[in-house]
Amino acid sequence: MLKTLASLLFAGLAGAVHAQDLTIALSAPVSALDPHFHNLGPNNQVSKHVFETLVKADAQQNLKPGLAESWRAIDDTTWEWKLRKGVRWHDGSEFTSDDVIATFKRIPNVPNSPASFAIYTRAVSEVAAVDRHTLRMKTARPHPLLPNDLISIHIVPKAIAESAKTEDFNSGKAMIGTGPYRWAEYVAGDRVVFVANDKYWGARAPYAKVRMRFISNAAARVAALLAGDVQMIENVPTADVGRLSKDARVQLSSAISNRMIYLHMDSGRERASPFVTDKAGKPLEANPFRDPRVRKAISKAIDRDAIVSRVMEGQAKAAGQFLHESFFGTSKRLPPEKHDPEGAKKLLAEAGYPDGFGLTLHAPNNRYINDEKVAQAVAQYLTRAGIATKLETMPSNIFFSRGSKLEFSFLLAGWGAETGETSSSLRSLVATFDAKAGMGAANRGRFSDAGLDAVIQTALTTIDDTKRGLMLAAASEKAIGEHMALVPLHYEVSIWGARKGIAYTARADQYTLAFEVRPGK
Amino acid sequence: MGVYALRRLAQSLVVLFVTSGLVFAGLYLVGDPVEILVNPNADQEEKLRTAAALGLDRPLLHQYAIFLKGAFSGDLGRSFVFGQPALEVILERMPATLELAFLAMLISVALGIPLGLYAGLRPHALGSRAIMAGSILGFSLPTFWVGLLLILVFAVQLGWLPSTGRGPTEAVLGVPLSLLTWEGLRHALLPATNLALFKLSLIIRLVRAQVREQALLDYVKFARAKGLPRSRVVGVHLMKNILIPLVTVIGLELGSVIAFAIVTESIFAWPGMGKLVIDSIFQLDRPVVVAYLMVTVFLFICINLVVDLLYSALDPRVRLGAAK
Numbered sequence: 001m002l003k004t005l006a007s008l009l010f011a012g013l014a015g016a017v018h019a020q021d022l023t024i025a026l027s028a029p030v031s032a033l034d035p036h037f038h039n040l041g042p043n044n045q046v047s048k049h050v051f052e053t054l055v056k057a058d059a060q061q062n063l064k065p066g067l068a069e070s071w072r073a074i075d076d077t078t079w080e081w082k083l084r085k086g087v088r089w090h091d092g093s094e095f096t097s098d099d100v101i102a103t104f105k106r107i108p109n110v111p112n113s114p115a116s117f118a119i120y121t122r123a124v125s126e127v128a129a130v131d132r133h134t135l136r137m138k139t140a141r142p143h144p145l146l147p148n149d150l151i152s153i154h155i156v157p158k159a160i161a162e163s164a165k166t167e168d169f170n171s172g173k174a175m176i177g178t179g180p181y182r183w184a185e186y187v188a189g190d191r192v193v194f195v196a197n198d199k200y201w202g203a204r205a206p207y208a209k210v211r212m213r214f215i216s217n218a219a220a221r222v223a224a225l226l227a228g229d230v231q232m233i234e235n236v237p238t239a240d241v242g243r244l245s246k247d248a249r250v251q252l253s254s255a256i257s258n259r260m261i262y263l264h265m266d267s268g269r270e271r272a273s274p275f276v277t278d279k280a281g282k283p284l285e286a287n288p289f290r291d292p293r294v295r296k297a298i299s300k301a302i303d304r305d306a307i308v309s310r311v312m313e314g315q316a317k318a319a320g321q322f323l324h325e326s327f328f329g330t331s332k333r334l335p336p337e338k339h340d341p342e343g344a345k346k347l348l349a350e351a352g353y354p355d356g357f358g359l360t361l362h363a364p365n366n367r368y369i370n371d372e373k374v375a376q377a378v379a380q381y382l383t384r385a386g387i388a389t390k391l392e393t394m395p396s397n398i399f400f401s402r403g404s405k406l407e408f409s410f411l412l413a414g415w416g417a418e419t420g421e422t423s424s425s426l427r428s429l430v431a432t433f434d435a436k437a438g439m440g441a442a443n444r445g446r447f448s449d450a451g452l453d454a455v456i457q458t459a460l461t462t463i464d465d466t467k468r469g470l471m472l473a474a475a476s477e478k479a480i481g482e483h484m485a486l487v488p489l490h491y492e493v494s495i496w497g498a499r500k501g502i503a504y505t506a507r508a509d510q511y512t513l514a515f516e517v518r519p520g521k
Numbered sequence: 522m523g524v525y526a527l528r529r530l531a532q533s534l535v536v537l538f539v540t541s542g543l544v545f546a547g548l549y550l551v552g553d554p555v556e557i558l559v560n561p562n563a564d565q566e567e568k569l570r571t572a573a574a575l576g577l578d579r580p581l582l583h584q585y586a587i588f589l590k591g592a593f594s595g596d597l598g599r600s601f602v603f604g605q606p607a608l609e610v611i612l613e614r615m616p617a618t619l620e621l622a623f624l625a626m627l628i629s630v631a632l633g634i635p636l637g638l639y640a641g642l643r644p645h646a647l648g649s650r651a652i653m654a655g656s657i658l659g660f661s662l663p664t665f666w667v668g669l670l671l672i673l674v675f676a677v678q679l680g681w682l683p684s685t686g687r688g689p690t691e692a693v694l695g696v697p698l699s700l701l702t703w704e705g706l707r708h709a710l711l712p713a714t715n716l717a718l719f720k721l722s723l724i725i726r727l728v729r730a731q732v733r734e735q736a737l738l739d740y741v742k743f744a745r746a747k748g749l750p751r752s753r754v755v756g757v758h759l760m761k762n763i764l765i766p767l768v769t770v771i772g773l774e775l776g777s778v779i780a781f782a783i784v785t786e787s788i789f790a791w792p793g794m795g796k797l798v799i800d801s802i803f804q805l806d807r808p809v810v811v812a813y814l815m816v817t818v819f820l821f822i823c824i825n826l827v828v829d830l831l832y833s834a835l836d837p838r839v840r841l842g843a844a845k
Contacts, residue, residue: 114559116567188614189796213686215790217790223672228680395803397556398552428562
C-alpha cells in the first residue's frame with residue numbers, strides 16, 4: 001500500500017517536472033550527427049537540439065541572442081561578441097571563447113564533408129579572444145550578414161573540435177553541446193532520441209524525452225499521426241490538409257516559408273537557346289528571352305491565384321518578389337502580378353512575336369511541393385497566351401545537374417533564403433555569374449545587368465541595417481519590377497500537424513524543433 | 522562438389538565486375554552528385570571543394586580505377602552522403618531487411634503450402650475457390666496500396682498494431698534483431714504481411730498447379746492402389762515431387778524480397794537497405810549504390826548455390842557439375 005502510494009507520488013512529481021515523452025516524425029533522415037559535416041536542413045534542425053549557435057533565429061527568422069548575449073560592429077570589418085556567462089557543456093565544463101575559436105578552426109577541415117559550413121565562416125579572416133567571454137572577429141571585406149551566417153554555426157567544445165571525427169558524433173561520444181537536449185540514441189536511417197538537459201541555461205525543455213523518427217513517405221507520416229504512434233509530423237502533404245483540418249484528433253499550424261518557387265529563363269545566350277523554337281518546332285535563331293517584354297509577358301500570362309487555390313490547395317501564397325514582404329529586405333511595391341492574358345499577348349506582339357513561339361519548360365518532379373503539377377499549370381497558361389509550351393519533368397538529381405550546365409531554356413525551381421532576408425536570393429539568382437566572386441551561383445538563366453549588380457554589391461557591404469534593408473528592397477524592385485530577371489510564382493507554406501493540445505509555432509525556416517513544442521495542459 | 526562451388530564463385534566474380542562497371546557509368550550519366558549534395562546557397566568555390574573532397578574532380582576512368590583497386594582489398598569506397606565506408610552503411614541496415622524478408626518468407630511458406638495443397642486436392646470445394654480468388658487479389662493489388670490499407674485498417678482504425686517503424690532491438694551475437702521481443706514482432710507484422718502477400722499468392726498457385734498435375738501421375742495411382750494411407754501419399758510421395766520446383770522459386774523469391782523490399786520499407790519507414798538504396802540513388806551516392814548492388818548480386822549467387830545444392834539433395838537424379 002505504502003509502496004503504491006509512494007510510486008504514485010513519485011509519478012506525480014515526475015509529471016510535474018516534465019510532460020510526457022514526445023515522438024516526432026521528420027520527413028528526411030540525417031546523414032550524420034556531426035553538426036559540421038553536411039550543411040543541409042534535415043541535419044541542421046537535429047543539430048539544434050544538442051548544439052547551440054552564437055545567434056539564433058525566431059519563428060519569423062528575426063535574429064535573437066544565442067550563446068552570444070550581444071554583438072556589434074566596431075567598424076566596417078570588426079565585430080565584437082559578448083558571450084553568455086555561466087553556460088555549461090553537457091559534461092559540466094564551462095563554455096568560453098576558446099570553444100568558439102576551436103569550432104571556427106574545425107569547420108573548413110571536416111574530412112569527406114559533402115557540403116561544408118565554410119560558406120558561412122569564409123568571410124571571417126580572424127577570430128581572437130579578448131577575454132574568456134569576449135571575442136573579436138575580423139572580416140576581409142565589410143560583411144553585414146555575419147550575424148545571419150552564424151545562425152548556422154553550431155559551437156562544439158574545444159577538445160571535441162580539435163580531435164573528434166564524424167564517426168565520434170554518430171556514436172554519441174562527441175555529442176556534447178550546450179543545448180536544451182542531450183543525445184541519448186541514434187539509429188541510422190531510423191531515429192534519434194534526446195533527453196532533456198536539466199542544467200540548461202535557458203527555458204527548460206518541455207518534454208523529458210524526445211524521439212525523432214524518420215518517415216519519408218508522406219502518407220505514412222499522416223497515418224502514424226492519426227494512429228497516435230507519433231504526436232507531431234512535419235511537411236503535411238497539401239492533399240491531406242483539408243481532411244486533417246476537420247479531424248478532431250489533430251491540429252495544424254502553418255507559416256509562409258522562406259522558399260520562393262520561380263521560373264528562370266535563358267536570358268544569357270544571344271541566339272539559339274536550346275529549347276526555343278518557332279510554332280512549327282524549328283529552332284529559333286533569335287533568343288526572345290533577351291527582351292524584357294517577353295519575360296514580363298510570361299509573368300502576366302500566369303494565373304498565380306488559380307495555381308495557389310487549385311494546385312496547391314490554398315497552401316501557398318502568390319509571389320511578387322524573392323521573399324514574402326514580412327521578411328527583411330523586401331519591397332512594399334512588388335505585389336504578385338495579376339493574371340492578364342491580353343496584356344501578355346500585347347507585350348509579345350510589341351516584342352515582335354505576335355503569334356508567340358514554341359518552348360520547353362523543364363522542372364523537377366520530386367523536389368518541391370507539387371512541383372510537377374505547378375509546372376503543368378504554367379505550361380498550360382503559357383500555351384493559352386500563345387507560347388506553345390511543352391513540359392519535361394525529371395527527378396531532381398538529373399534536373400539540377402543539367403540546369404547548372406545551362407542545358408535548359410526555361411526552368412522551374414525554388415529558392416530558400418536561409419538567412420531570412422533577400423541578399424542570398426539577389427546574390428545567387430540574379431547577379432551576373434562570376435565563379436571567383438561567388439556571385440550568380442544559381443543564376444541558371446545567366447541574367448546580367450551591370451546596374452543591378454552595382455546595387456546588390458553596395459547592399460552586400462552596407463553594415464547599417466536600415467540602409468541595407470532599403471537597398472535590398474531597391475535591388476528587388478530593379479531585378480523583378482524593371483527587368484523581370486526571373487518570374488516569381490509563389491511562396492511555399494510549411495505545415496505541421498500535431499495531436500490535439502500539442503502546439504507548435506510554425507517556422508519560416510521550416511525547422512522542426514522539439515524544444516519549441518508546447519504540450520497540452 | 523568443391524570444384525562446382527569454386528567454378529560458381531569464379532563466375533560470380535565476373536558478374537560482380539560487370540555490375541560495378543555498369544552502375545559506375547550509369548550513375549555518372551544521370552548527373553553530378555555535387556549539385557545534389559551541396560547546400561543550394563553554395564557558390565562555385567564550395568562546389569569545387571566538394572568535388573575535390575569526394576574525388577569527383579578526376580576523370581571517370583581514373584575514379585573507376587581507384588574504385589577497383591580498393592575493391593580488391595575489400596574497400597568499396599566511402600559514401601558521399603554519410604562519409605562512412607559504403608559497405609559499413611549497408612551492413613548497418615542489413616539485419617533489418619533480412620529480418621523482414623525471413624518473416625515474410627516464413628508467412629508465405631507456412632500459409633502458402635497448406636492452402637495450396639488444400640486447393641489442389643479439393644479443386645472444386647468452395648474454400649478452394651475462395652483461396653484462388655484471394656490469391657488473384659494478392660497478385661494484382663499494388664504493394665504500396667495494400668501497405669497503406671493495412672496501416673489504415675490495423676493501425677489507424679483498429680489501433681491493434683503500430684503503423685510504422687521497427688521495434689526495439691536486442692543484440693544477438695552483435696547483430697541487432699527486433700523479432701525476439703513481442704514489441705518488435707508487433708512492429709514487423711504489418712510490413713512482413715505486406716511483403717508476403719505476393720509471394721503467398723505465388724506459392725499457393727504453384728503448389729496447387731503441381732498437386733493437380735502430380736496427382737494424376739502413375740506413381741500416385743500406384744501408391745494408392747498399394748493401399749497406402751492418404752496422408753502418406755500426400756505427405757511423402759506427392760510432397761517430395763512438389764518441393765523440387767518450389768525450392769527454386771522460394772530461393773529466387775527470397776533473393777528478390779531481400780533486394781527489392783523498397784516499396785514496403787519506405788511505406789512502413791522500415792530502416793532497411795531498400796530505403797537506403799532508393800535515397801542513395803536520388804542523392805547520386807555512387808559508392809553506396811555500387812556497394813549495394815555488389816552485395817545483392819553476391820546474395821543472389823549464394824542463394825542460387827544453396828538452391829542448387831538442395832535440389833540435388835531432393836532429387837537424386839541431379840548430379841552437380843559431374844555430368845559434364
